[in-house]
Amino acid sequence: MKALVELYAQQFKTTLAMMFQYRASLLIWMIGQVLEPLVYLIVWSVVSEGSGGSVGGYTTSGFAGYFILLMLVNQVTYTWIMYEFEHRIREGILSFALLKPVHPIHSDIADNVSSKLITLPIMIVIAAALAALFQASISPAPWAVAVFIPALLLAFLVRLLLEWTLAQAAFWTTRVGAMNQVYFVMMLFLSGQIAPLTLLPHPLQVVATLLPFRWLINFPVELLLGQLTLAEALIGLGAQVGWLIVSFILFRTIWRAVVRLYSAVGA
Amino acid sequence: MIGITMTSPAIHIRDLRKIYIVSQQEAGARAALQGLVHRRKLEVRAVDGISFDVAPGEIVGFLGPNGAGKTTTLKMLSGLLYPTAGEVTVLGYVPSKREASFLRQITLVMGQRNQLVWDIPALHSFELNRVIYRIPAEDYRRMLGELTELLDLGPLLQKPVRNLSLGERMKCEIAAALLHRPSVVFLDEPTIGLDVTMQRRIRTFIAEYNRRFGATVLLTSHYMNDVEALCRRVIVIHHGRLVFDGDLAILVQKFTSHKTIVVQLGDCSADLHSYGEILSCEDGRFTLRVPRAETARVTERLLVDLPVTDLLVEDPPIEEVIERVFAQENP
Numbered sequence: 001m002k003a004l005v006e007l008y009a010q011q012f013k014t015t016l017a018m019m020f021q022y023r024a025s026l027l028i029w030m031i032g033q034v035l036e037p038l039v040y041l042i043v044w045s046v047v048s049e050g051s052g053g054s055v056g057g058y059t060t061s062g063f064a065g066y067f068i069l070l071m072l073v074n075q076v077t078y079t080w081i082m083y084e085f086e087h088r089i090r091e092g093i094l095s096f097a098l099l100k101p102v103h104p105i106h107s108d109i110a111d112n113v114s115s116k117l118i119t120l121p122i123m124i125v126i127a128a129a130l131a132a133l134f135q136a137s138i139s140p141a142p143w144a145v146a147v148f149i150p151a152l153l154l155a156f157l158v159r160l161l162l163e164w165t166l167a168q169a170a171f172w173t174t175r176v177g178a179m180n181q182v183y184f185v186m187m188l189f190l191s192g193q194i195a196p197l198t199l200l201p202h203p204l205q206v207v208a209t210l211l212p213f214r215w216l217i218n219f220p221v222e223l224l225l226g227q228l229t230l231a232e233a234l235i236g237l238g239a240q241v242g243w244l245i246v247s248f249i250l251f252r253t254i255w256r257a258v259v260r261l262y263s264a265v266g267a
Numbered sequence: 268m269i270g271i272t273m274t275s276p277a278i279h280i281r282d283l284r285k286i287y288i289v290s291q292q293e294a295g296a297r298a299a300l301q302g303l304v305h306r307r308k309l310e311v312r313a314v315d316g317i318s319f320d321v322a323p324g325e326i327v328g329f330l331g332p333n334g335a336g337k338t339t340t341l342k343m344l345s346g347l348l349y350p351t352a353g354e355v356t357v358l359g360y361v362p363s364k365r366e367a368s369f370l371r372q373i374t375l376v377m378g379q380r381n382q383l384v385w386d387i388p389a390l391h392s393f394e395l396n397r398v399i400y401r402i403p404a405e406d407y408r409r410m411l412g413e414l415t416e417l418l419d420l421g422p423l424l425q426k427p428v429r430n431l432s433l434g435e436r437m438k439c440e441i442a443a444a445l446l447h448r449p450s451v452v453f454l455d456e457p458t459i460g461l462d463v464t465m466q467r468r469i470r471t472f473i474a475e476y477n478r479r480f481g482a483t484v485l486l487t488s489h490y491m492n493d494v495e496a497l498c499r500r501v502i503v504i505h506h507g508r509l510v511f512d513g514d515l516a517i518l519v520q521k522f523t524s525h526k527t528i529v530v531q532l533g534d535c536s537a538d539l540h541s542y543g544e545i546l547s548c549e550d551g552r553f554t555l556r557v558p559r560a561e562t563a564r565v566t567e568r569l570l571v572d573l574p575v576t577d578l579l580v581e582d583p584p585i586e587e588v589i590e591r592v593f594a595q596e597n598p
Contacts (some may be wrong), residue, residue: 009398011394013391014384017391021427092380095342095380098347101399
């Protein structure tokens with residue numbers, strides 16, 4: 001355990017050093033992280049004003065609250081593992097990972113946590129500025145704030161495990177791009193990124209609830225917006241824990257299969 | 268040899284095999300369509316029943332032409348590949364189980380791959396390895412000091428890896444791979460693409476590492492100089508089969524009857540037929556093939572008789588030696 005803590009601390013220093021190397025691209029990336037929800041926010045504000053000040057229960061400032069929180073939750077739970085894995089396999093980086101006496105996912109978790117810790121303060125300042133500008137209404141009960149913290153951490157862990165596991169598909173097919181695209185589109189619609197889930201047609205809402213997507217972004221956002229009852233919040237946490245177990249089992253199973261395949265055919 | 272029988276081997280291989288199944292497809296649209304339904308499977312015997320032992324502290328050159336099965340064997344020894352059949356143990360461990368205590372005692376350096384984080388100084392990657400391998404702080408400091416001194420890393424450690432030359436990067440790669448002081452070291456073409464000075468530097472270092480830490484080293488290289496400088500014993504494989512295992516001197520003597528002499532003259536007009544077989548001449552640079560035993564005499568005659576500005580005596584390239592070994596095995 002102590003060794004893992006040291007590993008994470010060291011990875012933090014490495015990630016920090018890397019981010020300083022990539023200052024410009026980091027800035028561009030953060031602009032992207034802000035712009036996407038901002039565009040949806042502006043679109044939905046216009047729609048809401050055009051329909052007399054509210055759509056599906058969301059007022060203009062309600063949309064502002066939703067998309068600003070979404071920006072933060074997405075920032076915390078986002079990973080770039082799926083983009084990286086194909087390159088890792090092609091470059092044979094996995095061979096080095098397999099030679100190390102530590103599971104390679106630890107480096108990825110540590111790297112993600114580190115970069116989030118570094119960028120989050122800036123994102124919070126941006127979020128606060130946007131909230132003031134758009135007069136966002138965010139009014140959670142104290143218990144909702146308390147539940148939000150574990151909900152956010154669970155969302156991060158599940159999303160990371162799922163995306164790490166999906167990224168392993170690169171071992172079976174050299175064209176993971178198409179599969180990634182399907183995942184990203186589902187994520188865009190079913191996690192509530194493009195619109196609050198309550199605005200989607202009912203069947204889609206059901207699908208979003210049955211799949212993990214809703215629990216990764218929409219749930220923590222609604223929780224902090226103060227839209228959920230305590231019972232709904234606890235059900236949400238339960239769903240997240242359920243998906244954590246499922247994604248962990250998937251991760252273990254697929255990783256074993258990958259190592260077996262890799263050590264059968266080489267790179 | 269007495270030492271080998273007394274202690275258990277660091278590396279033990281018996282009847283090791285690795286067979287890959289690859290699907291084959293011929294050119295053309297028709298073949299491509301057929302390939303969708305039915306793929307022709309082809310068995311590739313990358314390693315086809317080899318056996319050898321390596322004693323602790325030995326440096327062994329592992330030679331063979333491209334595709335002979337060297338890298339496949341090294342990967343099986345380091346636990347990256349699962350053998351199709353046969354027995355492998357390294358330090359008593361079965362490599363493919365990839366136990367942490369095994370991985371902490373070995374290393375694999377691949378000359379054409381790199382593990383250092385590209386955009387930041389190598390020292391960061393070193394520190395990561397320190398925590399990954401759980402190297403105690405004191406040991407790490409001492410080992411880093413020794414490696415810095417032996418490989419002259421001082422000015423390199425603070426520079427982003429991408430700004431290093433190929434040779435400088437290789438030195439850092441090797442250091443990163445040895446920080447945990449592995450007792451078994453697999454080196455796959457560690458000097459590939461490096462200039463002569465850097466090759467020598469790395470060679471000296473490998474010898475010194477072996478001497479200082481008593482590490483077992485299994486090395487593949489295309490450079491005869493690497494092998495000559497480091498390995499008394501060589502193992503040659505071809506098409507996945509072991510064709511020679513023994514003293515390097517015996518290998519060279521046994522399988523190379525000739526040396527090549529390169530002489531630089533003014534132009535190609537001179538007639539050198541009486542000195543040896545002329546293999547080529549470009550801009551006055553003759554390459555002659557001379558029987559091994561006559562090398563010294565021919566060299567002397569050349570220097571006396573002709574206005575030689577440069578002269579070089581070489582063993583035939585390692586590929587050629589191995590080709591001869593192989594030709595002898597399969598006449």
